[in-house]
Amino acid sequence: MIKDINVYKKKLEEELLVVEKELSKIGVQDQKNPSNWVPKMPEENISSADENEVADTVDDVQINNAVVNDLEVRYNNIKVALNKIEEGIYGVCEINGEEISEERLNANPSARTCREHMDQDLK
Secondary structure, three states, rough: OOHHHHHHHHHHHHHHHHHHHHHHHHHHOOOOOOOEEEEEEOOOOOOOOHHHHHHHHHHHHHHHHHHHHHHHHHHHHHHHHHHHHHHOOOOOOOOOEEEEOOOHHOOOOOOOOOOOHHHOOOO
């Protein structure tokens, strides 16, 4: 049983602010689907750029896309965890229904599975 759920709620809310700030630097939130973020497109006009500038821009977009995807997963996991706190089901493994250890929740407050199932992908 989780001793003080408010500790985890505070950690999650703080992490959510950090992730949202990072996401907003390189991405924009989809207004139709707030759980979806897309990378910002470069502001410079590359139509008159040379090959190297175009290649650099493409690389930047690909890197931003990868970072946005990783941050989006974190963002959504945090939102799921905060919703679970509100619903009274926080700290329960989504695969086997067992309690997630406080050790795991301390390491990752947005964990959706117990240690046994931590390598299984939940999105």
